[in-house]
Amino acid sequence: xxxxxxxxxxxxxxxxxxxxxxxxxxxxxxxxxxxxxxxxxxxxxxxxxxxxxxxxxxxxxxxxxxxxxxxxxxxxxxxxxxxxxxxxxxxxxxxxxxxxxxxxxxxxxxxxxxxxxxxxxxxxxxxxxxxxxxxxxxxxxxxxxxxxx
Amino acid sequence: xxxxxxxxxxxxxxxxxxxxxxxxxxxxxxxxxxxxxxxxxxxxxxxxxxxxxxxxxxxxxxxxxxxxxxxxxxxxxxxxxxxxxxxxxxxxxxxxxxxxxxxxxxxxxxxxxxxxxxxxxxxxxxxxxxxxxxxxxxxxxxxxxxxxxxxxxxxxxxxxxxxxxxxxxxxxxxxxxxxxxxxxxxxxxxxxxxxxxxxxxxxxxxxxxxxxxxxxxxxxxxxxxxxxxxxxxxxxxxxxxxxxxxxxxxx
Ligand SMILES: [Zn+2]
Numbered sequence: 001x002x003x004x005x006x007x008x009x010x011x012x013x014x015x016x017x018x019x020x021x022x023x024x025x026x027x028x029x030x031x032x033x034x035x036x037x038x039x040x041x042x043x044x045x046x047x048x049x050x051x052x053x054x055x056x057x058x059x060x061x062x063x064x065x066x067x068x069x070x071x072x073x074x075x076x077x078x079x080x081x082x083x084x085x086x087x088x089x090x091x092x093x094x095x096x097x098x099x100x101x102x103x104x105x106x107x108x109x110x111x112x113x114x115x116x117x118x119x120x121x122x123x124x125x126x127x128x129x130x131x132x133x134x135x136x137x138x139x140x141x142x143x144x145x146x147x148x149x
Numbered sequence: 150x151x152x153x154x155x156x157x158x159x160x161x162x163x164x165x166x167x168x169x170x171x172x173x174x175x176x177x178x179x180x181x182x183x184x185x186x187x188x189x190x191x192x193x194x195x196x197x198x199x200x201x202x203x204x205x206x207x208x209x210x211x212x213x214x215x216x217x218x219x220x221x222x223x224x225x226x227x228x229x230x231x232x233x234x235x236x237x238x239x240x241x242x243x244x245x246x247x248x249x250x251x252x253x254x255x256x257x258x259x260x261x262x263x264x265x266x267x268x269x270x271x272x273x274x275x276x277x278x279x280x281x282x283x284x285x286x287x288x289x290x291x292x293x294x295x296x297x298x299x300x301x302x303x304x305x306x307x308x309x310x311x312x313x314x315x316x317x318x319x320x321x322x323x324x325x326x327x328x329x330x331x332x333x334x335x336x337x338x339x340x341x342x343x344x345x346x347x348x349x350x351x352x353x354x355x356x357x358x359x360x361x362x363x364x365x366x367x368x369x370x371x372x373x374x375x376x377x378x379x380x381x382x383x384x385x386x387x388x389x390x391x392x393x394x395x396x397x398x399x400x
Contacts (some may be wrong), residue, residue, distance in 0.1 A: 007350040049277050050198025079202070080264075082280060116253030123184035124288055133184070149280055 003040065003070075008033040010061075010068040011042050018128050021099045022136035024057055030085025030110050030144045031078050040065070040073040045083045046128035047149075102134065102145040112143050121145075154270060156210035157230070157327045158337050160220070161373055162259075163203030164231035167221060168381070169252060170196035171388050172239055188288060192249070195281040202274045214290065217235025226375075226382045233372040234317040236381040240310065243303065246292040250354065253286035255321045258346035259338055259345050267335040271335035273317035290354045304359065311355070312363045319368030327373075 001009070009029075011033065012025025024030055024044070032043040046054035046059060049117040058075055063075040082144045083103035093103035116138030117119050131144040164204045173193035180186025204217040214225070234252060260279035267271040296303040322344045324332070331337035355361065371377070391398060 002218060046198075046277075048195055048198060049202060049281060050194040050196070079150040080269070080276050082273075098349075122285070125184070125188040128188075129191055129194055147284075 004033045004035060006068070007040050007042060007065060007070055008072065010045075010064045010070070014060045014064050016053060017060070018053050019101065021101070022046070022088075022092050023097045024061065026089045026092030028089065028096065030061075037086060040070050041076060042073060043076045043078040045078050047083050051129050051130070086148065087144075091112070096146060100143060101131065102143055104146040104148045108146050109134065109145055111139060111141070113141045114139040114144070130141065152210045152212075153181050154327055154331055155271070155336060156207045156212075158331050159203050159210060159271065159282075161209035161327070163200050163207055163220075164229050165252075167200035168229070168231045168384065169235040170194075170200055172235065172237075173245075173249075175239055183352045185242070189245075189271045192285050192288070195285070195347060199274065199278045199281070202277075204255060206270050206274065207251065207372045208300055218276060218392075221246060222389050224386055226377055229377065229381060229385070230373050230375060231380055232317070232320050233369055234314065236321065236372070236378060237317065238322075238380055239315060240305055240313070243296050243306035244310035246289050246296065248314050250286070250289035250293045251318050253282060253289045253313055254347050254350040254354075255343065256282035257286050257350065258343040260332050262342070265284060268338070271336065286350070293354055293360070294358045296358040297355070299334045307358065308360050312366075312383075316366045316369045318347075320362065320370040320372060323373065325373065358370065 011030045012023055014024045014028060016022045017091060017101075025046065029044050029047070030042065032041070033047050034041055042061065042065065044058055045126050048054075058077070059106060062073070062075050065071075065075070073115070088104060093105065096103040100112050102112045106116060109119050111119050113136060116136050118137040119134050120137060121134050122142070124132045126144050130146055130149070132147050133142065133147045135142045172195045173196070176189040177186065178191075180189055201217050202223070204220045208215045208217060208220055220353045232252075234248060237248055239248075256278070260275045260282050263275035264272050264279055266275065293307060296307040298304070322340045324340045328337050328340055332339035332342075
């Protein structure tokens, strides 16, 4: 494995502090890893402009790189192109559903608990910027949905 | 590279987001229902994120060593350049949602166009903000319709909010030498170019809501040049208190 591949593996393995089943890799946050004159540069993109998790992930990526032997790595923020949930990996979507959060799939939403299609939105906002509140009319359980962005 | 004009422009947009974010945050714990409390807080958080990026950009372009915190907490009222609209008090929920809708209709007109700016940093911030604003305006427009087309009480409150805030909307489309010079270079969006898009968004929603802008209302301006209403000073007194009392405090 090359240095950049190894650094990417370390950065992408960092878990999201608010939805720990997802990693930075699952979320598609690691936009670029390259060597710039012997210095390793990792570029991360934030999810929502004000999401506090973005800063935590950045610190965790810096720590993971440092403990993996990349003490001189530089973590930069890249805003464009703007993050989209289309960058979430298929594995990430599967893990989200298993965790009880409906993944950001464009089209009909289904209940992450019973798979039912009879669901309704309760609130367009939720406990974090990336989620909305829904409930299932079949199993009667409330659930969160990761919003499409 | 110091660039005073771009710094001033980024500061204007950043101050809009910062002050409106603070106003919305005043609702936390006081929302009419839990879902709306959460919605207002989430919207405030998105705006705060936009404000941080814009103020950081302004500080860098200014080249005087001021970061986002120095700009947010260390300026006096005359140095703020936000629109008068965003500093207006929350009033009741109808007034808050009307202020939000008039602003969101501006944001969804501005950000997609600014995302094509020749300034890469501004373009990047705008590209993110465009997505967030599109979500916000759906929420605020839905509430304007629901209250305007609701009970007599909710209609009257929504109309009162519109009567109060409408005179401040005209400032959105005003430009001085900052916007004019930057629009020419393809860095800023000329505010006058947004009027048509804003009206196309606002008109149908007000019509569906059964609300009408006040006739013969004048235009109140001055925020971009630091001439504010009395309300901003009170807001800053609370917002800046900690850094004024304990400069540089961290936790
Ligand atoms: Zn279910």
